[in-house]
Amino acid sequence: MKADPITFVSGGVECAASHFTGQGDALATEAGRPVVVMAHGLAGTVDSGLVPFAEALAAAGLDVFAFDYRGFGLSGGSPRQTVSMVGQLEDYRAAMSAAAKLPGVDPQRLVLWGTSLAGGHVISAAAGRSDVAAVVALTPLVDGLAAGRHALATHTKAEMLRSTVAGFRSKLGAPVMMPVVAPPGRLGAMTIEGSMDDYLAIAGPSWVNEIDATVGMELGGHRPIKSAGDIGCPALFQVADFDRSAPPHSSMKAAFAARAEVRHYPGDHFDVYAGKPCHDAVVAHQVAFLTRVLG
Template structure:
């Protein structure tokens, strides 16, 4: 499916996005089609596994705007490869405004879609909004403190301490980069057995295996799950029950607070992407949910 290149400004910086036009008018009203705003997780880029989701949603009648955060992928912005939770949320909201201006869409029926880190961003972005018609949070990371405790079950404390030290050095001195994914025992954000292979399997041409080491410090104060109760739109939370990266119990707690529809999958964090056993079920549940809550 073809997409159009779109740019929009966030914080004065040009962000790059792909616009997929929805097929047919099954979900359209006189005001236009619903439009999905789609973003990736930790250091992710739109060309790294998002396209199959975007194409599936466009095929049932939803426009989709999939974008890169500032400093990542095809978007502009300096410094590169630096995760700012506040900055990414600002980018997400700017993308919502850009999506509302797309031709043929209903600006009052935004659909927020996020995976992993963005699965938390969508909760904060949707809170207290009346122009959001639905939210999809896939394997969401909603609580940085819980994620830290969860990581202790799978990582050696010395490895986590090493990452923290490098993060502090980057924060107070010259920026230091670390790999997004690395092999067990190596320095990196995601070093669990199989994580490197899983991420590289979806990595697109603009993705880079490096991120500012301050990302761990950013995660420590990241609590978007607290906004779940303020989401007014129907919410679908898709939880990987054996998720070693985003704690499933924290996602379930946020879903309960939001009275969300919840789907569980007996898999790990990366097992929801195209080419895995659970991808088709994950997409099918998103389509069922969105068709139901967005029906004209």
């Protein structure tokens, strides 16, 4: 399925997106088709694993607007490869506004779709909005403090201290860059056994294995779980029960607060992507959920 490249502006920066046009009229009304606003997780780009999800949803009759955050992938912005939770949420909301203006879509039926870090952003972005018709949070990271405690099971204290020191150095002086994924024992944002192979398996040509070390500080203050109770539309939370990156127990607390439908999968954080054991079930559940609540 061919996607159309499109740009939009967030914070004065030109951001890149891909528009997948929904097929058929199964979910269309006189106002148009629903549109999915789709974003990736930590340092992720549209060409790194999102396209199979976008194509499946478009085939089911939804338009999809998948975008890169500023400073990542095909989007503009400087500094590059630096995560700002405030900035990414601003980008997400700007993408919602841009998606609502697409031809043939219903601006009052936005679907917010996010995986991992963006699985938390969609909670914050949906809270208190009347134009959001549904939310899909895939292996969402909803509580940075809980994620830090969760990481103690898979990282040594020395490894975590090294990342923290690098973050402070970057915050106080010249930027300190480190890999997004690295082998266990090395400096990196994700060093769990197997995570490097898993991420590289979905990495697209615009993806860069580099991130500002301040990401740990940003994650510490990332708590969209506090807004989960303010979601006023149907929500689907898809939880990997053996997720070593996004704590499943935090996802469940957020899902309970959001009165969400929950689906569980017997896998880890990356097992939801194409070619992995849980992918087909994850996609089927998304299509069934959205077809039901939007039809």
